[in-house]
Each structure stands twice: as structure tokens, then as C-alpha cells.
Amino acid sequence: MERHTYDVVVIGAGGAGLRAAIAAHESGARTAIVCKSLLGKAHTVMAEGGIAAAMGNRWPEDNWEVHFRDTMRGGKMLNNWRMAQLHAQEAPERVQELEDWGALFDRTDDGLISQRDFGGHKYARLAHVGDRTGLEMIRTLQQRAVALGIDVFMECTVTDLFKDGDAIAGAFAYWRESGRFIVFDAPSVILATGGIGKSFKVTSNSWEYTGDGHALAMRAGASLINMEFVQFHPTGMVWPPSVKGLLVTESVRGDGGILKNSEGKRFMFDYIPEFFKAETADTVEEADAWYDDKKNNRRPPELLPRDEVARAINSEIKAGRGTPHGGIYLDIASRRTPEFIRKRLPSMYHQFKELADVDITAEPMEIGPTCHYVMGGVEVDADTQESAVTGLYAVGECSGGMHGSNRLGGNSLGDLLVFGKRAGEHASSYADSLGDRRPRVDEADVKAAQTSALAPFEVEGGENPYTIQSDLQQSMNDLVGIIRTRSELEESLSEIEAFKVRAQTMVVEGHRQYNPGWHLALDLRNMLIVSECIAKAALAREESRGGHTRDDFPGPDDEWGTKNLVVNLNEAGTGVDLHEKPLPEMPEELKGYFA
Structure with a gap:
């Protein structure tokens, strides 16, 4: 079995993953990027409009305070205020950094980076490259990562995270081409796996978006927040x-x-x-x-x-x-x-x-x-992006809190840059602080991960994973879509339970080489977990706010505006537990922007 040792392993090669890997490498960490698809093909390329940053190139009166207010109002005040503040303050510098690394932005008449209008932003503040901004971001970051010599494992899927006690010890993965397994020994893992859109029938998301990071984090013991908020x-x-x-x-x-x-x-x-x-x-x-x-x-x-x-x-x-x-x-x-x-x-x-x-x-x-986008994700510390599990970080769409109940267009690309850098630096610092006391991967855990990955090959006479996926997508589209009701959400949870039973007897034909049916069977485990999280949180939140609309509770409720819903995997690992958590208290000086 192939085995590698690093200080920081970044799972995902979109804007967040690349920026995190660059930051970790530049902080002195031995860093690797593991991506499910080919380098350069991340879903970030679909973010076409621009990067929201209060640079003031078109409107000199624009500043971070206005951007912060717009972000909080767009998220209906359910955002983690500290993340929204850091994002608004640091996005301009991250955009300038991209240009320093070779990004070719459109220009104003006087030669500054051009900025365009987008929904929910008071001023024109999206730095853009035509309608191909995400592609230019990926090109620039990818070129930077390759130039730095960061190791990249392409077409490689992570299926499990390893822990030593309460701390991350590494990750288990397989090569999609050959089916051969890989173990990564690393005390810091950064999840940058994107969203959950392939759980829905009609989605802008590409095939990679099966909630891998969300599910990996939950199985490792982390919490997710805001999962009811799905942006259509x-x-x-x-x-x-x-x-x-x-x-x-x-x-x-x-x-x-x-x-x-x-x-x-x-x-x-x-x-x-x-x-x-x-x-x-x-x-x-x-x-x-x-x-x-x-x-x-x-x-x-x-x-x-x-x-x-x-x-x-x-x-x-x-x-x-x-x-x-x-x-x-x-x-x-x-x-x-x-x-x-x-x-x-x-x-x-x-x-x-x-x-x-x-x-x-x-x-x-x-x-x-x-x-299109899930506002919910791994609950993280605003400044470091570390989850409740020591050594496990999450950035980009698979982290939660920054966007509250609704993301403003253009804030995603700034989010990737700002918090990718922060996660990479803190993950590197943590790994360095360990010295010789690094967590160890237990060989019994490696064998268990291998057995779990191969389980679909052991089933005879079971169901095709494509059928289950198709039924799940239709169910989520019909029952947990843009308009929701109690009866439909309850029905969706019943159907998800039935899908989980069917998934226990998924059968995969053939061998591990070039086997997309096997890949989907493993992805479906993650899709079922995140789908249950979305439906259960949507049922619990009895109001309409942002990306969550309840036909039976058509307006926002002030009481619900003071708390998040947090989901964890239950003790048996077979379902989802949910509880309420108060919002972080915003400082008085920031409250003044909403007076």
C-alpha cells in the first residue's frame, strides 16, 4: 500500500484548497494537495462574475465597513460576524496578491482593476476577468502552486480521516484510475472539497460535489452548521x-x-x-x-x-x-x-x-x-478555520458561518482567498508546534478503512448505486427544494432512511480499475449524510430566511434569528443529531453599522 508523510494535506484543489496549500507551503510546511478530479478542473471555474472586494476603484466611498454590512444583511444577520468582518477587511489585499501573481483583470479607463455590480452589493465591487473570473483565479493559483513545487495527487479520492485520540493523524484515499489505496500521515488536514449540489437533480454543480468534506468532518467528530440554507x-x-x-x-x-x-x-x-x-x-x-x-x-x-x-x-x-x-x-x-x-x-x-x-x-x-451553493458547512473558528477536531480545518464552501442564510454573489471567491490563506498558515503552525509528538495512524484503522471501501464488491444481488442516486436527487428536488413544507420534509426524511437501507446492499460489478460505479457507491455514503442534515435542519427551522423558505412559515422569526442549528453524527454513526446554538455576539461598534 502506498504511503506518504506530510505536515499539511489539503483535500480539494479549487480556489480555497490551492490558496491554503500555497500558504501552508510558504509557512514552511511539507504540503500536499489531493484532488478528486484533474488539477485546474475545480468547480471554482464556474464562479464567473468576479471577486467581491471593497477596493474603491469604481466607487471611492466603498470600504470594508459597507461590504461587511452588505454581507451581514445578505445573510439576514445569521452570519458569523467575525468571518464577515475578516472577509471584508482582507479581500482587497488578496485580490491585489492575485494580480501580483499574474492574474489578468479587466481594467478601468485609468488602469485600475475594474469592478462590476452584483446583487446585494451597495457599490460595484466585483473585480473581474470578463465572465471567466473563476477560471483566471484557478489558472493563477495553480501556476503558483506548481511553481512552488507543491505535491499534487490528482484523480485521488479521500474516503476516511484517521485520528489519534482527539487529534487528526492522517487520511485514507484511493487512486480513481487503478483503485490502489494510499495512506497520508499528516497532523493537519484542510478540507476544501466544495459543496453538496449533486444531491439535487437540477444543479449547476459538477459531478465532484457530493458533500465529501462535510461527511468526512462529521465522521471525524466535527459539527456542521446552517445546513438548511441551500442557495438556488x-x-x-x-x-x-x-x-x-x-x-x-x-x-x-x-x-x-x-x-x-x-x-x-x-x-x-x-x-x-x-x-x-x-x-x-x-x-x-x-x-x-x-x-x-x-x-x-x-x-x-x-x-x-x-x-x-x-x-x-x-x-x-x-x-x-x-x-x-x-x-x-x-x-x-x-x-x-x-x-x-x-x-x-x-x-x-x-x-x-x-x-x-x-x-x-x-x-x-x-x-x-x-x-448552486450550500451556505452550511463545517463549524470552524473564524480566525483559524479549525474545526472542533484538533488538526482538522475547513475552508470554502465546505465550511459554514461566513455567509449566514444567503451568500451574496462574488463573496465566494473572496471567501476562498481570505480563509484559504488563514487555514494554510494556521495548519502549518500547528503541525510545526508538535515537534516529534505527532499523532500516529493506527494500523487497525487503516485495515478498517480498506474493508469499508471494498464492501460494495462483497455484495451479491444488490442494487445499482446509480438508481439510488437518481432517486435521492429526485426526492431532494421535489421535497427539499426552493419551497419547503413540514409534510414534505418529513416525507423526505422517511425516504432518506429508505435510501440508507438500500445503500447497505449496493452492488458494484467488475474490478477496482476504471470503475465509476464503485466511485459513486462511495460518494453516495456522503450524499446521504448531507441530505439528511439539510432535511432535518430545514424541518427544525420554522421560519423563512435567506436560502430557506417554508411555505407553512412564510416570514422570518426574530427568535430564530438569534440561533444556529448544529448537526452531528449520532453515536451509532447511522444518523444525524441536531441541536440549537446561540449566534456569536457581535461587538457594539459593529452593531452601529446597522442602526
């Missing part, structure tokens, strides 16, 4: 069926795109919440003028936070005012010249032209909500 991005492709859910960047709306129903009505004016009325245009004329003269700063309703826009779209579709393919129209063709669209939105132009035979410079797009 307002705009995913709805046609053709092969690309249903594929992301349509918020940049389309940031650059002038508007939403219309099948009757041709610009309907978002009917859905402006009281909370945002003072900052949102009341008329079409006022909204149109905003794009050309933004001094009044009353923004179009299309640029409300994502949860508000997604619910409005969903309401129009349910009311029978949807498009022929079950979405609504996103129109930028009538608002901008073809030259502007091709320059500012090259990826979107190409995506629709190639995949849907739609020329977005001449006709509207058909779009609808798609499962």
Missing part, C-alpha cells in the same frame, strides 16, 4: 435538457440584463421586500437610468440578493407565467449592443450559442433556479 441560483439554463441547471452568471444582470415572464412583463418590481425598498428602484425608468447614471444608487430589482430573485422567479413559474421550457426570460439583447455583450460576457455568449443554439445578442435566454 436564480439563473440556470433550462434548455436543452442535457444542460439544465448549468449556471448563467449574475454578470448578465449586473451588466444590464432584465427578467421577463411569458407575458413580457418585467416582473421583479412586484417582488421588492420592505427591507430593500429604500435602495431599490421603484419604476422601470428609474431602474433603466441607473445603469447609465448610478449616482442615485437606487438599484434595479434584478440586482436584489439571490434568494429574493430566485423566489420571485419560482413564483412566476408556479403562477403559469413561465416560458415553454419551464423557466422565465433573461433579456440583455434589448439592452446592450452585440459588441458589448460579446466583450463583457464571452463565456455566456459561447455557452448559449454552442449548447442551446441561442444568440444572446439577439434573443433572450430561458433560465430558472438551480441548486
Whole structure:
């Protein structure tokens, strides 16, 4: 069996994982990156709009305090205030750092990094590279990591974490190509595995997003928070069926795109919440003028936070005012010249032209909500990103707290950079502090992990894992989707229990080499855990807030606004326990921003 020793092992090679690995390496740690797919193919490339950072290049009056306030308000005040503060304060420096490493940002007329408008942000603050910002981030960070000589284990999946007492000792993985097992001895492990979107039928997420980091952390003894808050991005492709859910960047709306129903009505004016009325245009004329003269700063309703826009779209579709393919129209063709669209939105132009035979410079797009992002994740210390398990860190989408109940567009890329750096530095510092007292991997645990990974091959006459996955995705889509009710959530939990029973007899045909059925069988264990976490937390939270909408509890509840829901694996390891936890208390000087 292959075996390697490092100080820090980073699981995941998206923006968070790469930035964490770079920080750990530069802090002196022997560092490795383990990624499920190929290097450079992380889901970060789908974050197209930009990096939210209060650099003040377009609006000099923008600053970290305004960004902090926007983030907290977008998350409906359920955010970890300290994480939101650190993010707002440090994001500009992290963006500048990317440029120093070779990232090629779009520029303003006077040569500064260009910043665009996005929903929920008071000022234009998203540093961008056309509509390919995530791709440029990955390219830059990947190039930096390779240049530093950081070891990378590509197409390698981690299935278990090892502990020595209460501290992390390493990780167990396998090569996806050959099925051979690997043991990593390391006192620090950083989870940067992304989200959970493949538990839902309609999602913008790629195949890797099966909740691996969430489940690994729970099995190691860590807690998850905010798992009921799943963001349905307002705009995913709805046609053709092969690309249903594929992301349509918020940049389309940031650059002038508007939403219309099948009757041709610009309907978002009917859905402006009281909370945002003072900052949102009341008329079409006022909204149109905003794009050309933004001094009044009353923004179009299309640029409300994502949860508000997604619910409005969903309401129009349910009311029978949807498009022929079950979405609504996103129109930028009538608002901008073809030259502007091709320059500012090259990826979107190409995506629709190639995949849907739609020329977005001449006709509207058909779009609808798609499962995009989970605000919930591993509960971590705001400053270090360490979980309750010593030596285990989590960053990016698989950590929780930063975004509260709803993430603002553009905050994800800043999140990856700010907390990736912090996690890498602290993981390295912890490993260095151990000296010769490093935790040891127990050989019995290695054998147990190997037996568990091979279990699907031992079953005869069982069920195909693809069938279970398909049924799980349909169930989550139908019962734990954008609008929720008690009866449907209870039904979903019953169905998840049934899926867990079926998963015990999953059968895998063939051998360990080149076996995607085996890979899915292992992924399904994680998908079932996180799906139960989402459904159980959604059932418990009897209010509507951010990315969680209860039809039977349609408004926010002040009492629920003071607490998080925390989930852990139960003692038997077969289900999920849930309890409430008060929100961290915000200092008085920060409360003043919301007076």
C-alpha cells in the first residue's frame, strides 16, 4: 500500500484548497494537495462574475465597513460576524496578491482593476476577468502552486480521516484510475472539497460535489452548521435538457440584463421586500437610468440578493407565467449592443450559442433556479478555520458561518482567498508546534478503512448505486427544494432512511480499475449524510430566511434569528443529531453599522 508523510494535506484543489496549500507551503510546511478530479478542473471555474472586494476603484466611498454590512444583511444577520468582518477587511489585499501573481483583470479607463455590480452589493465591487473570473483565479493559483513545487495527487479520492485520540493523524484515499489505496500521515488536514449540489437533480454543480468534506468532518467528530440554507441560483439554463441547471452568471444582470415572464412583463418590481425598498428602484425608468447614471444608487430589482430573485422567479413559474421550457426570460439583447455583450460576457455568449443554439445578442435566454451553493458547512473558528477536531480545518464552501442564510454573489471567491490563506498558515503552525509528538495512524484503522471501501464488491444481488442516486436527487428536488413544507420534509426524511437501507446492499460489478460505479457507491455514503442534515435542519427551522423558505412559515422569526442549528453524527454513526446554538455576539461598534 502506498504511503506518504506530510505536515499539511489539503483535500480539494479549487480556489480555497490551492490558496491554503500555497500558504501552508510558504509557512514552511511539507504540503500536499489531493484532488478528486484533474488539477485546474475545480468547480471554482464556474464562479464567473468576479471577486467581491471593497477596493474603491469604481466607487471611492466603498470600504470594508459597507461590504461587511452588505454581507451581514445578505445573510439576514445569521452570519458569523467575525468571518464577515475578516472577509471584508482582507479581500482587497488578496485580490491585489492575485494580480501580483499574474492574474489578468479587466481594467478601468485609468488602469485600475475594474469592478462590476452584483446583487446585494451597495457599490460595484466585483473585480473581474470578463465572465471567466473563476477560471483566471484557478489558472493563477495553480501556476503558483506548481511553481512552488507543491505535491499534487490528482484523480485521488479521500474516503476516511484517521485520528489519534482527539487529534487528526492522517487520511485514507484511493487512486480513481487503478483503485490502489494510499495512506497520508499528516497532523493537519484542510478540507476544501466544495459543496453538496449533486444531491439535487437540477444543479449547476459538477459531478465532484457530493458533500465529501462535510461527511468526512462529521465522521471525524466535527459539527456542521446552517445546513438548511441551500442557495438556488436564480439563473440556470433550462434548455436543452442535457444542460439544465448549468449556471448563467449574475454578470448578465449586473451588466444590464432584465427578467421577463411569458407575458413580457418585467416582473421583479412586484417582488421588492420592505427591507430593500429604500435602495431599490421603484419604476422601470428609474431602474433603466441607473445603469447609465448610478449616482442615485437606487438599484434595479434584478440586482436584489439571490434568494429574493430566485423566489420571485419560482413564483412566476408556479403562477403559469413561465416560458415553454419551464423557466422565465433573461433579456440583455434589448439592452446592450452585440459588441458589448460579446466583450463583457464571452463565456455566456459561447455557452448559449454552442449548447442551446441561442444568440444572446439577439434573443433572450430561458433560465430558472438551480441548486448552486450550500451556505452550511463545517463549524470552524473564524480566525483559524479549525474545526472542533484538533488538526482538522475547513475552508470554502465546505465550511459554514461566513455567509449566514444567503451568500451574496462574488463573496465566494473572496471567501476562498481570505480563509484559504488563514487555514494554510494556521495548519502549518500547528503541525510545526508538535515537534516529534505527532499523532500516529493506527494500523487497525487503516485495515478498517480498506474493508469499508471494498464492501460494495462483497455484495451479491444488490442494487445499482446509480438508481439510488437518481432517486435521492429526485426526492431532494421535489421535497427539499426552493419551497419547503413540514409534510414534505418529513416525507423526505422517511425516504432518506429508505435510501440508507438500500445503500447497505449496493452492488458494484467488475474490478477496482476504471470503475465509476464503485466511485459513486462511495460518494453516495456522503450524499446521504448531507441530505439528511439539510432535511432535518430545514424541518427544525420554522421560519423563512435567506436560502430557506417554508411555505407553512412564510416570514422570518426574530427568535430564530438569534440561533444556529448544529448537526452531528449520532453515536451509532447511522444518523444525524441536531441541536440549537446561540449566534456569536457581535461587538457594539459593529452593531452601529446597522442602526
